[in-house]
Amino acid sequence: xxxxxxxxxxxPSCKKPFTAEVFRSIWVEVxxxxxxxxxxxxxxxxCPACGLAGNLPFAFLATNASKQVAVWFEPIPDLQVDxxxxxxxxxxxxGNFFATAPRIRDxxxxxxxxxxxxxxxxxxxxxxxxxxxxxxxxx
Numbered sequence: 001x002x003x004x005x006x007x008x009x010x011x012p013s014c015k016k017p018f019t020a021e022v023f024r025s026i027w028v029e030v031x032x033x034x035x036x037x038x039x040x041x042x043x044x045x046x047c048p049a050c051g052l053a054g055n056l057p058f059a060f061l062a063t064n065a066s067k068q069v070a071v072w073f074e075p076i077p078d079l080q081v082d083x084x085x086x087x088x089x090x091x092x093x094x095g096n097f098f099a100t101a102p103r104i105r106d107x108x109x110x111x112x113x114x115x116x117x118x119x120x121x122x123x124x125x126x127x128x129x130x131x132x133x134x135x136x137x138x139x
Contacts, residue, residue: 002026002033007058014050025061028069028118037062038111061101062114069117070101073110 003025010017022043028034036042043060046053057075061084064070074081081103088098104110 002030007056009045009047009056011047011050011052013052014047016047016049018048020045020056022056022058023060024058025063027064028062028114029064029066034118037114040107061098063098064118067118067120068097069114069120070098071110071114071117072101072103073107074103075105075107 002023004021005024006019006021008017009020022045023036026033026036026042028037040055043056043058044053045056059072059074059076059078059081062069062071062073072081085099085101088096088101092098094100102113104113
């Protein structure tokens with residue numbers, strides 16, 4: 001399931017603080033979610049004080065469990081990504097696609113990798129597999 005986090009931001013233009021909601025993980029099997037990524041609209045925020053708008057350089061995991069696809073966009077090294085990978089390995093096994101998801105810093109390379117991986121065939125997943133993956137993401 002897609003997960004969002006609330007973050008505090010200081011606008012680089014007017015220096016006013018504000019709160020925004022950003023994706024920490026997103027299920028790309030939902031067409032609208034995939035469109036957010038492919039159309040550069042994910043984690044897009046607008047400063048309410050001055051109107052400056054843009055995408056936040058915030059790490060998030062794009063997943064398609066039915067195809068066993070998981071790819072991190074990690075523009076800035078994020079220790080929480082390390083911890084998430086450890087938790088996935090602990091709960092799902094070290095070779096699980098969540099635990100071994102590539103971490104990509106460059107936005108265009110991330111989109112290319114996600115497109116390539118997401119175009120693959122469906123991999124049969126049991127309801128238990130999907131429930132287990134969802135529980136691991138919530139930890």
